[in-house]
Amino acid sequence: MSKPTPISGFPEWTPDQRMIEQYVLDRIRSTFERYGFAPLETRAVEPLDQLLRKGETSKEVYLLRRLQADVDGPAGDDALGLHFDLTVPFARYVLENAGKLQFPFRRYQIQKVWRGERPQEGRYREFLQADIDIVDRDTLAPHHEAEMPLVIGDALRSLPIPPVRIQVNNRKICEGFYRGLGLTDPEAALRAVDKLDKIGPVRVAELLIAAAGATEAQAKAVLALAEISAPDASFADAVNALGVSHPLLDEGVAELVQVMQTAAEHAPGLCVADLRIARGLDYYTGTVYETQLVGYERFGSICSGGRYDNLASAGAVAFPGVGISIGVTRLLGLLFGAGALTISRQVPTCVVVAVASEAQRAVSNRVAETLRARGISTEVAPSAAKFGKQIRYAERRGIPYVWFPGADEDEVKDIRTGAQVPARAEVWEPPAADLRPMVS
Amino acid sequence: MSKPTPISGFPEWTPDQRMIEQYVLDRIRSTFERYGFAPLETRAVEPLDQLLRKGETSKEVYLLRRLQADVDGPAGDDALGLHFDLTVPFARYVLENAGKLQFPFRRYQIQKVWRGERPQEGRYREFLQADIDIVDRDTLAPHHEAEMPLVIGDALRSLPIPPVRIQVNNRKICEGFYRGLGLTDPEAALRAVDKLDKIGPVRVAELLIAAAGATEAQAKAVLALAEISAPDASFADAVNALGVSHPLLDEGVAELVQVMQTAAEHAPGLCVADLRIARGLDYYTGTVYETQLVGYERFGSICSGGRYDNLASAGAVAFPGVGISIGVTRLLGLLFGAGALTISRQVPTCVVVAVASEAQRAVSNRVAETLRARGISTEVAPSAAKFGKQIRYAERRGIPYVWFPGADEDEVKDIRTGAQVPARAEVWEPPAADLRPMVS
Numbered sequence: 117m118s119k120p121t122p123i124s125g126f127p128e129w130t131p132d133q134r135m136i137e138q139y140v141l142d143r144i145r146s147t148f149e150r151y152g153f154a155p156l157e158t159r160a161v162e163p164l165d166q167l168l169r170k171g172e173t174s175k176e177v178y179l180l181r182r183l184q185a186d187v188d189g190p191a192g193d194d195a196l197g198l199h200f201d202l203t204v205p206f207a208r209y210v211l212e213n214a215g216k217l218q219f220p221f222r223r224y225q226i227q228k229v230w231r232g233e234r235p236q237e238g239r240y241r242e243f244l245q246a247d248i249d250i251v252d253r254d255t256l257a258p259h260h261e262a263e264m265p266l267v268i269g270d271a272l273r274s275l276p277i278p279p280v281r282i283q284v285n286n287r288k289i290c291e292g293f294y295r296g297l298g299l300t301d302p303e304a305a306l307r308a309v310d311k312l313d314k315i316g317p318v319r320v321a322e323l324l325i326a327a328a329g330a331t332e333a334q335a336k337a338v339l340a341l342a343e344i345s346a347p348d349a350s351f352a353d354a355v356n357a358l359g360v361s362h363p364l365l366d367e368g369v370a371e372l373v374q375v376m377q378t379a380a381e382h383a384p385g386l387c388v389a390d391l392r393i394a395r396g397l398d399y400y401t402g403t404v405y406e407t408q409l410v411g412y413e414r415f416g417s418i419c420s421g422g423r424y425d426n427l428a429s430a431g432a433v434a435f436p437g438v439g440i441s442i443g444v445t446r447l448l449g450l451l452f453g454a455g456a457l458t459i460s461r462q463v464p465t466c467v468v469v470a471v472a473s474e475a476q477r478a479v480s481n482r483v484a485e486t487l488r489a490r491g492i493s494t495e496v497a498p499s500a501a502k503f504g505k506q507i508r509y510a511e512r513r514g515i516p517y518v519w520f521p522g523a524d525e526d527e528v529k530d531i532r533t534g535a536q537v538p539a540r541a542e543v544w545e546p547p548a549a550d551l552r553p554m555v556s
Numbered sequence: 557m558s559k560p561t562p563i564s565g566f567p568e569w570t571p572d573q574r575m576i577e578q579y580v581l582d583r584i585r586s587t588f589e590r591y592g593f594a595p596l597e598t599r600a601v602e603p604l605d606q607l608l609r610k611g612e613t614s615k616e617v618y619l620l621r622r623l624q625a626d627v628d629g630p631a632g633d634d635a636l637g638l639h640f641d642l643t644v645p646f647a648r649y650v651l652e653n654a655g656k657l658q659f660p661f662r663r664y665q666i667q668k669v670w671r672g673e674r675p676q677e678g679r680y681r682e683f684l685q686a687d688i689d690i691v692d693r694d695t696l697a698p699h700h701e702a703e704m705p706l707v708i709g710d711a712l713r714s715l716p717i718p719p720v721r722i723q724v725n726n727r728k729i730c731e732g733f734y735r736g737l738g739l740t741d742p743e744a745a746l747r748a749v750d751k752l753d754k755i756g757p758v759r760v761a762e763l764l765i766a767a768a769g770a771t772e773a774q775a776k777a778v779l780a781l782a783e784i785s786a787p788d789a790s791f792a793d794a795v796n797a798l799g800v801s802h803p804l805l806d807e808g809v810a811e812l813v814q815v816m817q818t819a820a821e822h823a824p825g826l827c828v829a830d831l832r833i834a835r836g837l838d839y840y841t842g843t844v845y846e847t848q849l850v851g852y853e854r855f856g857s858i859c860s861g862g863r864y865d866n867l868a869s870a871g872a873v874a875f876p877g878v879g880i881s882i883g884v885t886r887l888l889g890l891l892f893g894a895g896a897l898t899i900s901r902q903v904p905t906c907v908v909v910a911v912a913s914e915a916q917r918a919v920s921n922r923v924a925e926t927l928r929a930r931g932i933s934t935e936v937a938p939s940a941a942k943f944g945k946q947i948r949y950a951e952r953r954g955i956p957y958v959w960f961p962g963a964d965e966d967e968v969k970d971i972r973t974g975a976q977v978p979a980r981a982e983v984w985e986p987p988a989a990d991l992r993p994m995v996s
Binding site (some may be wrong): 462 | 616618902934952953
């Protein structure tokens with residue numbers, strides 16, 4: 117057959133990049149678990165009506181169809197699509213299993229999602245997300261909205277990546293302010309403000325007038341709100357100075373003040389109140405988050421989320437939630453592209469045991485067994501070639517040690533320095549820095 | 557909305573089952589890495605022509621279609637399907653990246669796969685597999701076929717599951733024997749023998765006569781071969797005693813003898829030569845493996861694979877490989893169903909820090925930070941309710957400790973015994989058995 121080619125939007129890492137990704141995922145998972153989030157995985161598919169319940173994402177869904185569906189007759193699979201985020205499936209899971217869960221329910225979920233979007237730098241059709249969410253029954257205490265950035269700050273600080281800045285806003289501030297101004301379609305206004313980074317203030321003002329029915333003065337006030345940014349709760353003074361009042365605005369300001377005060381107390385410098393943050397997905401109802409890598413702001417947000425009050429509800433029972441999602445593939449793709457992440461070797465292997473002849477392979481196997489039982493990743497050379505060739509096998513993969521079984525005594529060679537010393541598999545230890553591949 | 561319901565064939569674990577699954581995956585991954593297998597993930601989708609290249613699996617494929625494909629015009633996505641195993645995508649990956657890889661290439665891959673099959677006990681439409689494979693360029697040394705069961709034996713021995721028995725056969729034995737008998741369609745004969753467990757010897761004999769053109773004597777000989785089973789290389793004597801000869805038969809016997817001798821040397825009792833093992837997928841060309849849980853043989857194989865010489869080839873260059881795959885979802889589904897796996901709590905959390913009043917939440921947050929920084933999974937109580945209610949929050953989740961910040965001195969309570977003692981977050985340690993949830 118001819119050589120296969122990549123499929124645009126479906127990235128595949130090399131094994132050494134995948135080792136870096138696993139290192140990153142292990143760190144993220146460990147942080148999430150230290151905060152008491154329980155793991156969850158949901159199936160990759162949801163009924164189409166679930167996927168289309170909220171938001172403007174309908175055009176991004178991949179539907180499934182069984183190849184032989186016409187032969188076997190309809191199987192109902194035609195109504196299944198791949199999930200495009202982990203929040204909608206989680207809300208469905210909570211509704212389906214509410215009777216078995218303890219509330220508030222804290223879960224993390226690290227899975228691939230799929231969107232049929234046009235691929236571009238940092239945008240994929242298949243990508244990995246790492247989410248945390250907290251949902252409660254009936255009401256959700258606002259301190260959970262303040263906890264989210266602290267968890268994410270901890271998780272991202274544990275990674276070999278640039279420092280981050282979490283930008284926080286509250287939809288109630290925007291909606292309350294727009295209503296206080298007299299605008300009747302606050303959603304249209306929010307959608308216009310959401311485009312600020314892309315099209316700039318002049319065109320957003322035009323859009324506010326054309327699509328959200330704003331006057332020039334109202335458009336100017338909307339933009340003035342969006343320009344407010346502060347590293348602490350002082351953003352509230354700037355909002356008040358604009359002279360608009362509405363009960364929802366007051367509620368939103370009080371909630372954002374709590375988030376900013378908690379952040380200042382527990383993680384100074386992590387959060388900034390940034391009132392231009394809108395988030396496209398329609399299901400957010402309160403606090404919203406985006407995250408910039410300091411020095412790589414051009415990458416856009418690598419971690420986003422917010423509070424949603426109406427995503428999961430069954431009859432009279434509602435399950436309000438708050439969540440945030442790290443775009444792992446996006447983050448790694450950008451950092452790999454910038455050459456900002458490397459690993460010390462291409463394989464987990466620390467030692468290759470040389471093979472003197474095929475008849476003596478069992479001797480080398482036994483050395484390898486002893487080393488592995490002590491937690492040292494070990495391969496046996498694939499052929500009883502000349503030792504020079506066996507050393508090159510290790511060298512090409514960045515494996516630091518080659519082990520030579522001997523009649524009386526074994527020896528181990530550090531192939532970087534050439535130093536070869538007597539060794540016993542029962543006791544030999546590599547330096548800690550050589551035991552596993554190092555990410556930097 | 558109405559309460560959502562499960563989708564048949566797409567299992568979802570509860571968070572405590574997912575914790576068990578993660579424990580199992582961590583063990584498997586750690587073993588694979590100790591043998592020097594590098595991690596790989598491939599995209600979930602493959603071009604349909606790749607998926608249909610080999611085997612009888614075409615009817616199981618899920619195709620993708622973008623919901624808005626008709627609006628946006630054709631996107632080429634119609635020719636993409638979800639992968640149904642990890643071997644075909646791996647072979648494609650090797651061909652695509654051959655120039656960048658070092659051979660022999662050892663990789664492991666732990667991912668979901670999808671098949672549009674009719675769901676039944678232990679059979680799913682979405683399930684998780686954990687695969688190892690070794691491929692080489694042009695030729696692959698046969699000792700790799702002997703290595704596979706040792707790695708898998710080690711990986712499965714590290715899990716809290718019953719002991720396993722790996723059944724090994726070699727397709728060359730079957731094909732050579734059938735050809736030596738004078739049968740002209742050995743594949744049809746193999747397909748008949750593959751049904752032995754399902755339909756029994758009488759109906760297999762009928763099938764051999766009807767579909768593979770065998771005489772009654774030939775069918776009897778084919779069944780006699782399939783009945784051979786031995787815990788060591790003595791199977792070869794039983795094959796010889798049947799009095800059939802063919803060069804391919806000799807080759808297969810020699811290869812299986814090597815696998816059985818290596819197994820006897822390094823993992824006595826792990827493997828059995830079982831000449832009825834056929835494996836359905838057409839791409840196997842040599843050694844084949846299946847795996848039974850001792851005492852749960854009725855579950856069928858939980859780990860299967862084999863050698864494939866022709867799956868990955870481009871022009872004159874071939875990449876023969878050997879691999880084996882643990883059916884993780886199948887294994888866990890069966891053990892969960894049998895109540896054979898449990899975990900000591902439903903969340904990772906070891907300590908809940910009580911909150912005296914919302915105004916003092918920051919005090920409790922600081923205790924939690926100190927404990928987390930020392931690796932102890934900690935939550936802060938979600939509300940400043942009466943302490944009895946905060947203790948019940950922990951109790952319902954199986955969390956062993958509740959921490960009470962005090963004006964002078966903190967105290968920690970083991971809620972299983974009721975014992976409450978003074979403690980400092982900077983130095984307090986739970987017993988090792990309480991630090992993480994325990995799987996048994």
